[in-house]
Amino acid sequence: MAKLHRLVTAVLRLAAAAAAGAAAIIMVTSHETTYLFGLELEAKYSHTPAFIFFVAAYGVACAYSLLVLPVRPGSAGARLVVMADVIMGMVLTGAVAATGAIAEVGRNGNSHAGWLPICGQVQDYCSHVMGALIAGFVALVVYFLVIMYSLHVIADPMCPCH
Amino acid sequence: MAKLHRLVTAVLRLAAAAAAGAAAIIMVTSHETTYLFGLELEAKYSHTPAFIFFVAAYGVACAYSLLVLPVRPGSAGARLVVMADVIMGMVLTGAVAATGAIAEVGRNGNSHAGWLPICGQVQDYCSHVMGALIAGFVALVVYFLVIMYSLHVIADPMCPCH
Numbered sequence: 001m002a003k004l005h006r007l008v009t010a011v012l013r014l015a016a017a018a019a020a021g022a023a024a025i026i027m028v029t030s031h032e033t034t035y036l037f038g039l040e041l042e043a044k045y046s047h048t049p050a051f052i053f054f055v056a057a058y059g060v061a062c063a064y065s066l067l068v069l070p071v072r073p074g075s076a077g078a079r080l081v082v083m084a085d086v087i088m089g090m091v092l093t094g095a096v097a098a099t100g101a102i103a104e105v106g107r108n109g110n111s112h113a114g115w116l117p118i119c120g121q122v123q124d125y126c127s128h129v130m131g132a133l134i135a136g137f138v139a140l141v142v143y144f145l146v147i148m149y150s151l152h153v154i155a156d157p158m159c160p161c162h
Numbered sequence: 163m164a165k166l167h168r169l170v171t172a173v174l175r176l177a178a179a180a181a182a183g184a185a186a187i188i189m190v191t192s193h194e195t196t197y198l199f200g201l202e203l204e205a206k207y208s209h210t211p212a213f214i215f216f217v218a219a220y221g222v223a224c225a226y227s228l229l230v231l232p233v234r235p236g237s238a239g240a241r242l243v244v245m246a247d248v249i250m251g252m253v254l255t256g257a258v259a260a261t262g263a264i265a266e267v268g269r270n271g272n273s274h275a276g277w278l279p280i281c282g283q284v285q286d287y288c289s290h291v292m293g294a295l296i297a298g299f300v301a302l303v304v305y306f307l308v309i310m311y312s313l314h315v316i317a318d319p320m321c322p323c324h
Contacts, residue, residue: 086251086310097263112205112209113210114280115278
């Protein structure tokens with residue numbers, strides 16, 4: 001049983017690290033220059049605080065997932081890792097939500113606040129951000145599975161692994 | 163020990179319910195009408211999808227915290243509640259992050275996207291949203307303590323309560 005737990009956790013963590021790394025890289029490489037009425041407009045992720053937070057959160061999540069890979073389920077360290085997993089899951093949720101909220105304004109604007117949509121002018125940039133959001137959401141779902149699986153294991157009184 | 167666990171959890175849950183309820187109410191009541199160049203401008207929470215999500219998330223969190231109050235720590239139901247707590251914590255983090263991201267644009271604008279700050283025109287509205295964010299953040303911190311305390315209790319092999 002302990003071996004199966006370890007295998008499932010390792011596979012999930014590797015998948016989480018891959019998706020998180022992809023999300024951070026796709027966001028960092030989102031960049032477009034366009035011309036409007038003769039003016040050069042440059043769109044890149046570092047212009048928006050929420051997107052910088054996204055890159056930082058997913059970069060850390062990718063490194064963290066690889067770092068905790070050797071921790072054995074059922075060990076004293078594993079209990080701390082579950083707590084760290086929950087914190088990481090919350091940080092990633094925050095990053096996806098903040099990025100999603102800003103991307104929504106970029107796509108639809110907000111007529112009440114007088115904010116115009118910008119995705120018509122910088123379509124490539126918007127698709128790139130959307131790609132990062134999708135990868136980020138996949139990483140978040142995998143993370144969620146890691147947390148739920150760990151909780152299931154540590155909360156099971158019949159489990160011989162603690 | 164089981165009695166102490168129950169007391170600590172109940173106090174934390176009541177505090178979380180109070181803060182979550184306050185956050186939802188402060189956000190719902192954020193409303194301001196102002197005049198600019200003879201035009202009537204109305205600012206209210208329902209103009210922004212992220213703020214509607216905030217109200218829904220905190221409303222549900224308030225009701226949920228009261229509903230799970232009678233669940234005894236260590237019972238089979240308590241394990242499910244820990245999983246539900248983690249989900250709730252992630253949803254609240256998402257609500258705070260999305261609301262915070264939009265509020266930041268309202269306060270500072272985003273010159274690259276051509277979005278002007280609006281807090282100069284609707285100061286009362288902005289302070290109200292900021293109040294909701296602070297109450298929401300307090301509720302989130304209390305929720306986080308509930309989750310960490312539950313994890314500590316269920317992961318402790320010396321604990322006589324499971």
